[in-house]
Amino acid sequence: ETGVTQTPRHLVMGMTNKKSLKCEQHLGHNAMYWYKQSAKKPLELMFVYNFKEQTENNSVPSRFSPECPNSSHLFLHLHTLQPEDSALYLCASSQDFDRGTEAFFGQGTRLTVV
Amino acid sequence: DQQVKQNSPSLSVQEGRISILNCDYTNSMFDYFLWYKKYPAEGPTFLISISSIKDKNEDGRFTVFLNKSAKHLSLHIVPSQPGDSAVYFCAASARPGSGTYKYIFGTGTRLKVLA
Numbered sequence: 001e002t003g004v005t006q007t008p009r010h011l012v013m014g015m016t017n018k019k020s021l022k023c024e025q026h027l028g029h030n031a032m033y034w035y036k037q038s039a040k041k042p043l044e045l046m047f048v049y050n051f052k053e054q055t056e057n058n059s060v061p062s063r064f065s066p067e068c069p070n071s072s073h074l075f076l077h078l079h080t081l082q083p084e085d086s087a088l089y090l091c092a093s094s095q096d097f098d099r100g101t102e103a104f105f106g107q108g109t110r111l112t113v114v
Numbered sequence: 115d116q117q118v119k120q121n122s123p124s125l126s127v128q129e130g131r132i133s134i135l136n137c138d139y140t141n142s143m144f145d146y147f148l149w150y151k152k153y154p155a156e157g158p159t160f161l162i163s164i165s166s167i168k169d170k171n172e173d174g175r176f177t178v179f180l181n182k183s184a185k186h187l188s189l190h191i192v193p194s195q196p197g198d199s200a201v202y203f204c205a206a207s208a209r210p211g212s213g214t215y216k217y218i219f220g221t222g223t224r225l226k227v228l229a
Contacts, residue, residue, distance in 0.1 A: 004157070006157075031215065033216070033217070035219075040221070042118070042203075042218075042219045042220055042222070043158075043203065045218065049214075050214040055213045056210070056213060056214065056216060090157050090158070092157075092217070094215065100146020100165065100207045100208075100215060101163075101215075102148055102160045102163055103148075103160070103205075103207075103217050105150075105157035105158045105159070106157050107155075107157045108156070110155070
């Protein structure tokens with residue numbers, strides 16, 4: 001248990017569906033992240049939020065839409081996805097100081113697009 | 115371009131021996147380095163880290179070494195145990211301008227410790 005909770009753990013969706021992934025952290029962190037892990041690829045950073053403000057969008061297609069209503073919650077809204085978007089989606093949080101610190105990850109959502 | 119590289123996709127080590135996992139990076143702006151361990155169907159778990167102002171950090175059986183001039187870090191696990199079998203990710207972090215610290219990961223090395 002790392003203090004970062006993701007739901008659902010597994011999701012199967014059709015290409016015309018709309019779904020949302022949820023992430024919640026109880027660590028008092030101010031920074032939250034979405035990563036994508038595909039087979040045989042490094043974890044790819046998608047979005048970064050700091051105190052609810054998006055500070056980075058790593059050229060992610062618009063069919064992925066993040067939302068951060070407060071420092072504890074992060075959503076990833078999905079619509080009209082492609083089969084190649086099937087992957088493990090990981091949420092992380094960190095305390096963004098002037099110096100580096102570790103990021104804590106949730107268990108991930110295994111997404112399958114059919 | 116991949117800024118953090120783990121060139122060995124897999125490594126097998128006998129129980130009790132030393133496991134050495136390697137990582138190279140290209141961006142000299144990285145100032146904090148981390149190792150994560152990951153089991154299948156779970157998120158990465160933080161293992162150990164090192165600041166760029168140090169060259170060694172030790173925590174129990176785990177030691178991370180940083181060679182800034184070579185842009186290389188390594189994780190030593192000694193003695194290796196079967197429970198250490200997992201995928202190990204190297205990560206580097208930096209703050210882009212006035213943005214938020216972000217973490218860049220390597221592709222991972224699958225460690226198998228043989229009993």
